[in-house]
Amino acid sequence: MPVAEHPAAMQSGRAPVQLVVQQHVDEAVQLRRVRSVLVRAPHVRLHRLARLDERITAHLDGIGVAGAWGAALSLQTLESAGAAEFFVVTVRAIEDRDTGRLSRLLAAAGALPDGRVGLLSAFGWVEAAALRGLVQPLLDAHDPWWREVGLVACDHHGVDPGGTLIEALADADAGLRQRALRTAGRRGRTDLRAACMASMGDADSVCAFEAARAALLTGDRGASMAVLESIATVGGLHSHEALALVLKAVAPDRGFALLAGFANDRAHARTLVRGAGHLGDPHGIAWLIEQMHDPGLARLAGESFSLITGLDLAFLDLECDPPDALASGPDDDPNNHDVSMDEDDSLPWPDPGKIGVWWQANGHRFPAGQHFFMGEPPSRANCIRVLREGSQRERAAAALHLCLLQPGSPLFPTAAPAWRQQRWLDALAA
CATH class of the missing domain: 1.25.40 (Serine Threonine Protein Phosphatase 5, Tetratricopeptide repeat)
Incomplete structure (x- = not known):
């Protein structure tokens, strides 16, 4: 879809505005792709997510300032039909209050899993004021997919969806x-x-x-x-x-019994290591330190150790160099069809010797037979602290602990725009 150059830009001899707007579109799409990884990363904290969100916002604003040109150029990205592309286009449709364009996007996204993800995240990205008058028609719609979008919009913004939620529980x-x-x-x-x-x-x-x-x-x-x-x-x-x-x-003894069911199959080794961190019983620490000698389990064992003790292995110099010739994540081989990211990417390599010494000196502070999370038994204050200071994986665990401690409280949205998370964190701590 060709877009005319801005007359003022042509007269002044500057680069065509179309190129500038195209850069905003391309950057917004690319940064949204990056965000989908960082929002679940083991090393990213809220302040870094905030910086990324500021950059995404700036590019989305740049598209918006361009008006129809920005809308047209962003629509061209849907040739790829990915989550990031649908996110950018839907944000613009919502903020432009273009109900016709939004209806077409709803129809297109409904048939594409990635399109659904991107469209739903756009409803969570925009401010609640931008959704006034748009959500109720979705909740009242006959199409189940439209009602699903309405429920997600309400959830993202902490709004009661009314009777639609109750009716949807029994929908066909x-x-x-x-x-x-x-x-x-x-x-x-x-x-x-x-x-x-x-x-x-x-x-x-x-x-x-x-x-x-x-x-x-x-x-x-x-x-x-x-x-x-x-x-x-x-x-x-x-x-x-x-x-x-x-x-x-569960009680720690029941948790160990559950994990024991995975112990006889080496294929479940990572499940065991990950599970030890979720359980949080220091009784499993010595075993976790042993797993740090295995290159395939070391970083995950270090993460589970940190989930229990709250230690930042990199900050405390309890890490070591990675093994030589380590293969991690996707490579440049065109014949290798596995392009998935390494789950342990960006986790520190724990030094089992140093960590063992630390545990011998400090293990008495962590009595076995109870849950620990980030250095303390789970508590509301501890969970709020982790939501403020922890990495994204730690923050997601803190949100679950907070709900389990206080049934009836909403699950804190660790993937929400950082500015909204900060506002809700301030309300939690008040």
Whole structure:
């Protein structure tokens, strides 16, 4: 779609405005892709996310200032139909209050998994004022996908979606039921706990998981735990999430018994190492230090050790150089189709010798048989501190601990725009 050059730019001899706007579009898309990685990273803290969000905002504003040109150039990116492209285009449609364009984007995204992700994140990015008059028609729509978008918009901005949420829990569309159950848990809707528990037998496996998670987050400590344990041990799409939840909520002895079920299969070694961190019982520390000698487990074992003790291994010089000839993440081989990022990328390499010495001197501060999280037994004050100061993975764990400590409280959104997170953190600490 050709876009005319700005007359003033042509008369002044400056580079065409189209090139400047195109740069804003390209940078906004690329930075949104970067954000999708950093928001789950083990080394990124809120202040760094804030700097990235400021850059994304600046480029989105640049597209907006360009008006129709910016909208046209951003629409061209949909040839790639990725999450970042849909995010940029949808933000502009919302902020331009272009309901026709937004309706077309809803239709296009509904058929594309990545498109759904990008469009939904755009509704969470914009300020609540930009959504006035746009969300209620979504909640009232006949199309289940439109109602799902309306629920997500309400969840992102802490707004009660009203009767739509209750009706969606029993809808014939599995996708809408999944979203409704997820929303009920995230919003801490204790009044819907019984409805969530009734949905744990849903024929759709994702619905069953979302129902059990919602019931747990809203205060159930019985049937939901049994369902989550089953999901964790059987394996599948949500097994890791289910295990992390259960290990945070069960008594330590029950947690060790659950982990013992994975001990006889080397294929589950990472599950065991990760699970030791989620459980947080110092009884597993000596074993974690042993795993730091294994290059395939070392960094993950270091992360689990830090989740329990709260130590920053890099800051305290408890790390060592990586092994020689280490293969990590995607490479340049065109015949290698595995382009996934290394889960342990950016984690420090722990020095088991130094850490063992530290543990011998300080282990008495961590009595076995109880949960520890970032150096202390989980508490509201500790969780808020980690939400302020921790890495993204640590912050996500803190948000879950906070809900488990206070059933009925909303799940803190660690992927939300940083400025909104800071505002809600200030409210939590007040």
